[in-house]
């Protein structure tokens with residue numbers, strides 16, 4: 638019975654994530670959704686700034702603290718291994734929904750592309766960013782990343798395998814394609830308002846800091862020279878910026894759990 642409840646919980650968490658992810662696409666570029674980054678009644682600039690930075694900080698804190706190995710180890714004992722990832726996904730999605738709900742528009746336009754062709758190209762780049770995000774999740778392990786593998790294995794009394802380190806497809810071009818996709822999607826807009834710029838600057842800064850000082854630190858600790866070799870051969874976030882594009886990585890390392 639407990640396993641079925643965990644299964645339903647995990648599936649629900651995944652659906653809430655899907656809603657938050659799809660809503661993000663509309664939110665960031667003012668498409669389709671009732672409340673977007675530039676819609677709603679404006680309040681004074683300082684209050685809007687404080688509220689928006691506060692909202693993004695809630696997401697950043699939740700996302701960073703709950704992803705650390707030490708926190709996970711402690712949290713496993715409370716929530717159980719099977720439901721840990723789903724809970725992480727659920728809380729991240731709720732933090733995103735809070736951002737969409739409470740975001741304060743700051744609609745002064747900083748720049749706007751009037752040329753229809755150029756605006757369509759920028760819109761295309763925006764969608765390409767989201768596609769990179771989605772495809773990259775499948776290149777590491779979409780279902781494990783979003784907790785579904787864990788809840789199904791739990792139902793089958795199977796121990797979920799430790800995720801393996803990947804250097805395939807986009808991961809051979811940059812070390813963080815998911816984050817690259819987000820950065821592209823957050824900056825590619827035909828009309829840049831103060832609110833959108835704030836969103837892009839804060840999220841990009843958070844991504845770069847979290848990736849460099851948290852995620853990569855954990856990966857280096859878990860994988861040792863396999864990861865440092867990978868760092869030497871594959872650029873962090875901008876493709877083709879390393880002299881050597883030979884990304885052959887020690888195959889022994891690929892088997893390590895991370």
Ligand SMILES: C[S@@+](CC[C@H](N)C(=O)[O-])C[C@H]1O[C@@H](n2cnc3c(N)ncnc32)[C@H](O)[C@@H]1O
Pocket residue numbers: 773777800801802803804808812813814815816817848852856895
């Ligand atoms: C949200 S994903 C982001 C991955 C990566 N930073 C990116 O932007 O594509 C975070 C998880 O991916 C894992 N991860 C990062 N690089 C990986 C790789 N090359 N192969 C497998 N898992 C990886 C991390 O250990 C972490 O659990």
